Amino acid sequence: MNKNLDLKSYGFNHKFQHQITTDEITAGLVPARVITVQKETYKIAAAHGEKYGKLKGSIFYQDTKYKVYPAVGDFVLVKPNETGDDIIYRVLERGSSFSRLNPTLRDTITRASEQIVAANFDYVFLMASLNYDFNVRRMERYLAAAWQSGGTPVIILTKADLCENYKDIITELEHIALGVDIVVISAHTGFGMEHLQKYMQPGTTLVFLGSSGIGKSSLVNALAGEELMKVNTIRENDSKGQHTTTYRQLFVLNSGVVIIDTPGMRELGMWDVEEGIETVFSDIEELFHNCRFRNCSHSGELGCAVQEAIDCGNLTKERWKSYQKLIKEANYSANKAAYLRSQKALYKNEYKKFISNKH
Ligand SMILES: Nc1nc2c(ncn2[C@@H]2O[C@H](COP(=O)(O)OP(=O)(O)OP(=O)(O)O)[C@@H](O)[C@H]2O)c(=O)[nH]1
Ligand SMILES: [Mg+2]
Ligand SMILES: [Zn+2]
Numbered sequence: 398m399n400k401n402l403d404l405k406s407y408g409f410n411h412k413f414q415h416q417i418t419t420d421e422i423t424a425g426l427v428p429a430r431v432i433t434v435q436k437e438t439y440k441i442a443a444a445h446g447e448k449y450g451k452l453k454g455s456i457f458y459q460d461t462k463y464k465v466y467p468a469v470g471d472f473v474l475v476k477p478n479e480t481g482d483d484i485i486y487r488v489l490e491r492g493s494s495f496s497r498l499n500p501t502l503r504d505t506i507t508r509a510s511e512q513i514v515a516a517n518f519d520y521v522f523l524m525a526s527l528n529y530d531f532n533v534r535r536m537e538r539y540l541a542a543a544w545q546s547g548g549t550p551v552i553i554l555t556k557a558d559l560c561e562n563y564k565d566i567i568t569e570l571e572h573i574a575l576g577v578d579i580v581v582i583s584a585h586t587g588f589g590m591e592h593l594q595k596y597m598q599p600g601t602t603l604v605f606l607g608s609s610g611i612g613k614s615s616l617v618n619a620l621a622g623e624e625l626m627k628v629n630t631i632r633e634n635d636s637k638g639q640h641t642t643t644y645r646q647l648f649v650l651n652s653g654v655v656i657i658d659t660p661g662m663r664e665l666g667m668w669d670v671e672e673g674i675e676t677v678f679s680d681i682e683e684l685f686h687n688c689r690f691r692n693c694s695h696s697g698e699l700g701c702a703v704q705e706a707i708d709c710g711n712l713t714k715e716r717w718k719s720y721q722k723l724i725k726e727a728n729y730s731a732n733k734a735a736y737l738r739s740q741k742a743l744y745k746n747e748y749k750k751f752i753s754n755k756h
Contacts, residue, residue: 400446404428407442407647408517408602408655413472416489426474426486431467432647439467439485443475450475450483457485468494468513469645470602470657491516493547495604497662515604515645515657520596521548524607524616527560527581534719537573539606541677541723548604550577551596555612557583573677573716584615593620599653609640609661617658621650626658678720681712 407430417428429443429450439450450473457466465488467473475483494516521543525531536552543550552574554563563581570579582589596603597620605613614626625648629641642660649655681703685693689700697704706712 401444402442402446404430404442404444405600406649406653408600409472410600412492413489417474421474421486424476426476428489429473429475429483429485430647431469431471431473433644434467434469435644439473441473441475441483441485443477443483445477448483450485453484453486456487466513468516469647470494470516470518470604472517491547493518495521495542495546495548495606497542514606514659514662518546518548518602518604518657520601520603521546521550522553522603522605522607522616523550524553524555524605524611524613526556526608526611527554527563527566528556531566533566533569533573534715536570537677537719538723540574540577543606544677550574552577552579553593553607553616554579554581555584555616557581557588558586575679582616584612584619587619590619597650597652597654600655602647602655602657604657604659606659607661609642611661613661614642614658617648617656620652620654620656621648678716678723681717681720684712 409428409430413428417426427443427445429441431439431441432447433440437451439452441448441450452466453476467485467488471491472489473485474487474489475485477483495514495518497512497514523536523539523543525536540550540552552570554566557563567579567581580589580592582593584590605616607613610629614628617626618624618628626646627641640661642658645657645659647655647657684702684706685695687702688695688698690698693701693703695701695703703712703717707714707717
């Protein structure tokens, strides 16, 4: 049986309430939050309880216009259905969202290749394990995407019990993550967990991101004080993740905080991250103003501030390379999306002509 619940405890607030029109209220539509998405089945939480919902076909499937499909964390408007699944009518505008290029849809049409990992969170927990394979450059990429998402990034370094000395890693991170909180924890021993308290506020939503096997679900369980998520108990020897979590899931803990746990990502495709790159690499973009020539390409010109910063040790070659690589990728995906959009528009026009010629 479904029991009634208060959607506020799932993070619903006036920002979302304001988006609902009187027509929608008159039509009997009510807000709900998406808890899981599996293929075309959506698990949702609404005032009338937790249940399943499906998309209203005439809105989501037959209309060729670009549509926003629900992702985990989204607030949607549904028509409650006592005898079956609720019907989802609309996704309310997102306060934040984390997206990446869908690795399985790289070459299909435009926005279809953008995958929304999670929506409407306050903090993005960028998680990495201290015991192996710590990669500063990867963290840099995640940071850029996190800043772009609209949430506030927090770096969480896990498995402190397996690492003797993490001071160097912190120092390295502090250089690339200006102003970002870095918290070192162990879900097993409880080390450092008290530093997470300030994020555990009722109605606040956190999303956990990071490679498989680094302890995202273990942290969910440690914070919940019970086993909400399955965690792989077999002791790993090669430290490779097992992909234990297979789909994204939203929970409300007893403390009132809302957490979205996600499966480990193999790949973070870049998508519209120019702004995020600016934030993460503001020191580099700042340098550009000091180059002697306004159109400096920073590849050996006289008076290039980037070269000077590298020479005097203010900027590492690795960081400069990493910046160039990200910019290249971001341009690539932006250009590609623009190209595909233009192709699609062209195709649509041709099709319209074809149809009107027929009549
Ligand atoms: N020693 C130690 N092991 C941990 C810690 N946290 C998690 N682990 C172990 O790391 C392994 C993976 O943990 P999970 O929580 O399943 O990792 P995950 O990030 O959710 O992985 P995916 O669901 O595959 O993305 C398990 O064997 C955990 O017991 C920790 O703080 N210390
Ligand atoms: Mg997991
Ligand atoms: Zn220059």
